[in-house]
Amino acid sequence: MDYKESVEYLYNSRPYGKIKYGLFRMKELMDRMGNPQDSYPVIHITGTNGKGSVAAMITSVLVQMGLKVGLNISPHIISFRERLQINRQLVPEHKVAELLEDIVPHLHEMDKKGEEFSPSFFEVVTAMAFHYFRQENVDVAVIEVGLGGRYDASNILKKPLVSVITTVGLDHRKILGNTEKEISREKAGIIKPGVPVVSGVTRPSIRRVIEGIARENDSESFFLWHHFDAKPIKMALGNNLFEYIGENYYGDLVMPLNGTHQYQNAAIAIKTLEIAVKGLKENLSVDVLRQGLSKTQWPGRFESLRAFGKQIVLDGAHNPDGIRTFVESVRSYFNNQRIRILFGVLDDKDYINNIRLLSEIVDEVIVTKVSSHRSNSPERVFREWKKYRDNAIYIENPKDAFCELLNTEKPVVFCVGSLYLISEIRNVIFGGKENA
Known part of the structure; x- marks a missing residue:
């Protein structure tokens, strides 16, 4: 298959938009592929809003640190290739075809077991990302949840560096639940035993749900306004100035992403980085943080x-x-x-x-x-x-x-x-x- 044929296969043979519950297909597919997702450190991000912006900021700073960084996002804005990136470079067209060809034999074997066992579009694309990042020997991968958390295809990750829950709101109610508490439980499903949790949730009732699940997993939790914060200094399109108050203080940070919400997203990203660099045995300097944030790009968001x-x-x-x-x-x-x-x-x-x-x-x-x-x-x-x-x-x-x-x-x-x-x-x- 070439690139065009590969994308057509994904959208038509693995119908785009068809939701399949459960992680058993993904677990079997990863087992067949040798569990590539376990071969590198991961930062795992979910949330109703803001997860893409947070992923972009974290990735930009990690790249500025000199690391080789995989990024898996959804949906894409212009090209399918946006879903799989290394150091913010889109996966080459020929590589999309190669990755899919590696996976197709496993898909055909699983398809023989019936529709219930046939991997979905999102499961296959997530598998392609995990496979790609192992092939390219990334230092760390930033993985964005596609939908929800608990049953998302990405949630076969065993022990991320950090689990991030940006916000919780009423979206995808037919799938995730009718109340914010129900939806928060679905998103908190990405929390793993002993893995720190960073969240931008500020509503007390929702925060308590996440805190409770974190405690059950013996996971330390950090919340916006309680453990860290960001305050705007100047708002100007493409050149927003702010300060961060948390484990460390960083002043006069520049953020090209626009919107009143992006200060909170930046705070979530910085707190996540403060934790993640420890697991990576790296240091985060203020100069690298400042440069990385200033280079962040994320189209289609104000x-x-x-x-x-x-x-x-x-x-x-x-x-x-x-x-x-x-x-x-x-x-x-x-x-x-x-x-x-x-x-x-x-x-x-x-x-x-x-x-x-x-x-x-x-x-x-x-x-x-x-x-x-x-x-x-x-x-x-x-x-x-x-x-x-x-x-x-x-x-x-x-x-x-x-x-x-x-x-x-x-x-x-x-x-x-x-x-x-x-x-x-x-x-x-x-x-x-x-x-x-």
């Missing part, structure tokens, strides 16, 4: 771009907690001005509350359909917007909708909602689309 004569802000906020943060960030960076947005979200998200929250700052909205099998009724989203804005318009094609977004005297426009939509708009801005 990302500010200049194109077509406009400033365009892209944000993949797709649940109420993410939307609240988006609203706070708009108010902080743009002086409470009313804004014009392009909005598109998947059917399984809480779009009703998303729209209610956004209506506080939006005076012009264009609704579009997200290019995904999970976007079946964008008209319902549009009807909900009409309750708040009579001038809301619906344009089904995202590219046409984006052209209409730009048709304004406003110097700044916003695109917010599904990461699938953000991906599509970035492709328009940068003039090309990779079909993977």
